[in-house]
Amino acid sequence: SRSLNLAVIPGDGIGQEVVAEGLKVLSAVLPQDVKLETKEFDFGARRYHATGETLTDADLDALKGHDAILLGAIGDPSVPSGVLERGFLLKLRFAFDHHVNLRPSKLLPGVATPLAGQPEIDFVVVREGTEGPYTGNGGTIRKGTEHEVATEVSVNTAYGVERVVRDAFARAQARPRKKLTLVHKNNVLTFAGHLWTNIFNKVAEEFPEVTTDYIHVDAATIYLVTDPARFDVIVTDNLFGDIITDLAAAVSGGIGVAASGNINPSGAFPSMFEPVHGSAPDIAGQGKADPTATVLSVALLLRHLGYEAEAARIEDAVSTDLGERGGLPARSTSEIGDALAVRVAG
Amino acid sequence: SRSLNLAVIPGDGIGQEVVAEGLKVLSAVLPQDVKLETKEFDFGARRYHATGETLTDADLDALKGHDAILLGAIGDPSVPSGVLERGFLLKLRFAFDHHVNLRPSKLLPGVATPLAGQPEIDFVVVREGTEGPYTGNGGTIRKGTEHEVATEVSVNTAYGVERVVRDAFARAQARPRKKLTLVHKNNVLTFAGHLWTNIFNKVAEEFPEVTTDYIHVDAATIYLVTDPARFDVIVTDNLFGDIITDLAAAVSGGIGVAASGNINPSGAFPSMFEPVHGSAPDIAGQGKADPTATVLSVALLLRHLGYEAEAARIEDAVSTDLGERGGLPARSTSEIGDALAVRVAG
Ligand SMILES: CC(C)[C@H](C(=O)O)[C@@H](O)C(=O)O
Ligand SMILES: CC(C)[C@H](C(=O)O)[C@@H](O)C(=O)O
Numbered sequence: 001s002r003s004l005n006l007a008v009i010p011g012d013g014i015g016q017e018v019v020a021e022g023l024k025v026l027s028a029v030l031p032q033d034v035k036l037e038t039k040e041f042d043f044g045a046r047r048y049h050a051t052g053e054t055l056t057d058a059d060l061d062a063l064k065g066h067d068a069i070l071l072g073a074i075g076d077p078s079v080p081s082g083v084l085e086r087g088f089l090l091k092l093r094f095a096f097d098h099h100v101n102l103r104p105s106k107l108l109p110g111v112a113t114p115l116a117g118q119p120e121i122d123f124v125v126v127r128e129g130t131e132g133p134y135t136g137n138g139g140t141i142r143k144g145t146e147h148e149v150a151t152e153v154s155v156n157t158a159y160g161v162e163r164v165v166r167d168a169f170a171r172a173q174a175r176p177r178k179k180l181t182l183v184h185k186n187n188v189l190t191f192a193g194h195l196w197t198n199i200f201n202k203v204a205e206e207f208p209e210v211t212t213d214y215i216h217v218d219a220a221t222i223y224l225v226t227d228p229a230r231f232d233v234i235v236t237d238n239l240f241g242d243i244i245t246d247l248a249a250a251v252s253g254g255i256g257v258a259a260s261g262n263i264n265p266s267g268a269f270p271s272m273f274e275p276v277h278g279s280a281p282d283i284a285g286q287g288k289a290d291p292t293a294t295v296l297s298v299a300l301l302l303r304h305l306g307y308e309a310e311a312a313r314i315e316d317a318v319s320t321d322l323g324e325r326g327g328l329p330a331r332s333t334s335e336i337g338d339a340l341a342v343r344v345a346g
Numbered sequence: 347s348r349s350l351n352l353a354v355i356p357g358d359g360i361g362q363e364v365v366a367e368g369l370k371v372l373s374a375v376l377p378q379d380v381k382l383e384t385k386e387f388d389f390g391a392r393r394y395h396a397t398g399e400t401l402t403d404a405d406l407d408a409l410k411g412h413d414a415i416l417l418g419a420i421g422d423p424s425v426p427s428g429v430l431e432r433g434f435l436l437k438l439r440f441a442f443d444h445h446v447n448l449r450p451s452k453l454l455p456g457v458a459t460p461l462a463g464q465p466e467i468d469f470v471v472v473r474e475g476t477e478g479p480y481t482g483n484g485g486t487i488r489k490g491t492e493h494e495v496a497t498e499v500s501v502n503t504a505y506g507v508e509r510v511v512r513d514a515f516a517r518a519q520a521r522p523r524k525k526l527t528l529v530h531k532n533n534v535l536t537f538a539g540h541l542w543t544n545i546f547n548k549v550a551e552e553f554p555e556v557t558t559d560y561i562h563v564d565a566a567t568i569y570l571v572t573d574p575a576r577f578d579v580i581v582t583d584n585l586f587g588d589i590i591t592d593l594a595a596a597v598s599g600g601i602g603v604a605a606s607g608n609i610n611p612s613g614a615f616p617s618m619f620e621p622v623h624g625s626a627p628d629i630a631g632q633g634k635a636d637p638t639a640t641v642l643s644v645a646l647l648l649r650h651l652g653y654e655a656e657a658a659r660i661e662d663a664v665s666t667d668l669g670e671r672g673g674l675p676a677r678s679t680s681e682i683g684d685a686l687a688v689r690v691a692g
Binding site: 116146147149222245246254 | 427428431432436459460461462463479480482484485486488490491492493494495496497498499500501502503504505508531532533534535536537538539540541543544563564565567568570571572585588589590591592593595596597600601
């Protein structure tokens with residue numbers, strides 16, 4: 001009999017509520033012979049206030065043994081900006097070398113979009129997760145004075161760029177349209193831009209069936225609202241990926257349905273799956289949060305671990321559920337979770 | 347009698363066509379007693395191919411003597427990416443210390459937007475123009491090898507941030523809603539983020555009437571498509587400003603109507619006004635380009651030089667023109683210019 005050994009990090013705000021529904025759907029979809037074991041970790045604002053710790057070496061060791069990690073949300077207004085982001089979320093992505101940050105955008109039937117004319121949207125952003133301006137390189141001199149200088153260094157390596165670009169090409173190759181777009185700003189950020197562009201062009205030779213193009217990040221935001229159907233797979237750097245995936249989520253139904261995976265394709269460390277949304281403290285504890293993004297993150301988690309049929313069953317359930325509920329009164333967090341659990345159970 | 351001594355840089359692609367219409371409208375709107383003198387400069391791809399030069403010290407000296415600069419567009423696919431951007435556009439912004447990059451977004455009546463429900467859009471982005479990741483700091487080692495490392499350094503100074511933040515507060519103060527939003531990514535780019543946030547909060551004390559808030563750049567892209575009416579004035583760094591102003595242009599009628607000013611408020615060097623769009627080589631020379639963005643840039647130029655009534659007359663003319671032409675067949679570049687010239691002449 002098989003087993004799925006999951007680390008669960010509910011986190012802050014609505015994290016607890018949405019993760020509960022994600023686990024409910026996971027239990028319902030898993031084949032009988034798979035033994036699901038979950039271990040909950042209490043990371044986030046509460047832990048930080050109680051101990052001053054965000055993510056210790058011992059924590060990382062404890063997480064390491066799992067097949068994957070499911071995270072709800074981390075972040076609270078009571079903690080200064082950057083402490084939990086750098087001290088937990090980014091620390092985990094870097095420690096476990098989550099270099100493929102996978103963010104699919106699909107406008108499902110019945111889902112509202114701010115764009116006129118309900119365009120077709122079905123693309124995936126492969127965001128680099130361990131380099132770029134996210135490395136924490138940089139510093140400040142003469143802090144707080146009128147002569148302060150603060151720098152942020154974007155670090156880009158051939159090693160880091162090539163592996164994520166190759167991953168994106170493979171994903172494009174596996175999709176019907178087989179199209180990959182590089183998004184960067186190589187006309188201004190010429191050092192990093194040339195590295196990305198050269199490696200992209202080099203790896204392209206290994207994937208002759210994949211159609212490629214290049215767009216500057218500023219222009220990409222225009223296409224995302226005027227012609228999102230032009231995109232199939234996008235590969236981009238850590239910061240550009242952060243920005244365009246929020247926009248992508250907004251146009252394809254909002255962050256209530258946007259899932260993501262922080263993936264280490266080598267399997268050397270567990271990959272981590274989380275909704276794109278944050279902890280939304282304003283609605284926490286009220287049963288108002290939409291667990292759909294977490295449920296879809298569970299689907300990405302299952303696909304990553306080889307449970308393709310189960311992943312597809314979750315995505316179909318979400319699609320049917322959203323299609324049928326259009327125009328109906330809003331449901332509570334657990335009502336949505338229950339409905340999805342029933343659907344995937346079959 | 348007064349004089350207006352203008353440097354004109356038509357540039358590449360559609361630049362020539364749209365600048366001609368901008369000048370047509372400028373001539374029509376200027377009071378009789380103002381003597382308009384224009385000097386044309388042949389910068390861009392042609393000059394680069396002929397001489398290898400983009401913008402020399404002598405060029406900068408020649409431009410210096412003018413009251414302002416009107417630019418069409420610079421850029422051509424025949425020139426490697428980055429050469430004209432870094433060698434001309436950014437060189438000029440940096441040499442003339444154009445630290446206030448002003449980009450208004452207003453959805454005018456009759457103008458199509460990709461957003462559903464024709465939302466109200468009327469905000470201004472004050473983008474820093476001389477710092478951030480645009481400084482050209484950074485470099486490459488082991489170029490072209492599998493061990494290549496490329497860096498890009500975002501440089502932020504108290505001096506540079508404070509002057510643009512203060513400019514933005516003054517602009518917010520002068521508008522009816524008096525609201526200023528700082529857009530950054532201070533939870534990840536903590537060095538630069540703290541500098542921006544601290545200075546923003548400090549300068550806010552001098553403007554007690556201005557309401558302030560802060561949004562991460564990724565979330566800002568969401569609001570720009572779901573609730574653009576929430577914005578009045580935005581202040582942000584050079585790269586974030588580049589990205590969100592293209593999105594802002596897209597949602598408020600497209601880059602055909604997006605104007606910008608690269609402003610040195612001290613007047614030590616001439617400010618430069620240009621449409622946000624590029625040289626669009628695919629439609630160049632066909633009379634298809636919409637000169638409206640250039641005409642609106644002329645309005646910004648006039649306002650900067652103190653011709654407030656004339657600037658407003660151009661903006662009113664554009665507004666009326668767009669309102670009346672909705673649904674009518676497309677007009678040529680010069681037909682639009684002619685129509686606007688007639689309107690402003692009154
Ligand atoms: C919370 C923050 C550190 C994070 C990021 O910038 O990557 C978030 O915006 C995301 O997109 O996952
Ligand atoms: C062409 C390029 C250098 C420029 C920029 O990045 O600033 C353009 O995108 C703009 O917004 O004016």
